[in-house]
Amino acid sequence: MSNPNVSIIIVNYNGGDVVIDCLTSIFQNLDTASIEVIVVDNDSRDRSPDFIEQQFPTVKLLRQAKNLGFGAANNIGAHHAQGTHLFLLNSDTLIQQNILPTLVNKLESSPRLGIVGPRLLNPDGSFQLSTAYAIGLWGEWRTLQAVRKYRQPALRAALAQQYQADRDVDILVGAAMLMRRSHFFEIGGFDENFFMYFEESDLCQRFRNAGYHLLYTPDVALIHIGGFSVAQVAGKMAAEYRRSQRYYYKKHRPQWEQWVLHCYLAFKQWQQRQRT
Template structure:
């Protein structure tokens, strides 16, 4: 009877654990995100009612008190404190090791929801076995569609269209507007190639592709992940009826000059990985020509800096000029 009782207790505990396991593990990586994380976590807490959810935050050694704020105001969050900045991909992989959900939601800290996004994601993935992942419609803070948040995977051709301005002159063209999918009205559920700020994947899909490629420290790790998911034979769908608000560029604004360079370093890394050493040279040439033209424009604008509106993100026109000059000089080494 003693052994039977022990077996019954063990069986009950296992079944209870299975019943209480979360449907969705929301993984968030923070780095000096104190200004944004409160709204993000509060919205998830208040609007996640139709699915069992756990939230895991990996803080990349923030210096603005992000981790302490989360610990104090959101004690239900599983908080991982890294002693140093691991980078976005590696920190997400660490968070995934602590996750118990059937599905993972990779979410940026500068996002928030106003409806039950978790339930929408779980319901879609439960009823669409052909989907390896999904992403909601991304909105700007003012409620307009965030163009470019859901994109095609980059190619040399689409980079050329972006850098020459053809993508902006002909945004409704399926050819020229292909990268940012500006030809699409985001009004239907359809298969897409990549999304970054809010992407849900099945646990087994994330594990099968090995999670994030940790050779990317910042930028393009999400592109690489989506490429790997599709290469493994899985589909990613955009859900027009599910929404997430996204500010965008918050991490990049913390160190504009450095992150501007890192973006293009990661871009060249992506193209080298998938197109080879010879394939990355057209990318470098396109970037270099684009930067040369930008420097010409900025040089002409410098004398009139006080009369022109301030540049976005950059602290001054002169800082912007130096950033583009540095990229032109260093792109050949990427």
């Protein structure tokens, strides 16, 4: 394919249960003449790369010899992409309509617009929280309050009402993000020091540092099953979450916030030891 408008990049890690459905939904609902689909496989052992190769011969499948993590795999996909735009898509998403023209039009409406994220839905079609406040002590507290409201069915409807129109946001969840390929490389792509967690928050922060703003739009939506790959290795990833959090604070936050985080995590570890 020559000069596709959008390169869709999907990172796969043992996602056989979801990635085939994701790819099927892409080819059923999007204009295949204007896209290329790239799957970066992080050394899956469930034969999902073989299934992709057999069922979707037009997909550019990039097999890796080890699990490189989400950010590094997306960087590889971006370097192989030919599209004007990159659409970073999780393997556990389902496309239900041709959402790309709307997203591309919004992105191209302003040269200072860095990333556009669509509305995310749960598998039952209900609202899914897909934005966050800028990472920091205050921002993480505000995001936690939003998450607590989201988890209470009685409060979720009121929260969803706040997302009925386009709005500038600090962070877009990395399940579905559209950006110009040139901007992605301008800011240096993903920081590969993040293996998992905080990598999209870091990307969003660096877009904002470069003077771009981020847009959430409810005008188009897709289903995000959520947490599939992470759920498989939840125990191992708890320590990785804290490592990434510390690194993010060291990179972006003032020293006093780093110190507060250090004290908080030390206290949490002490509490855990007391319980065992």
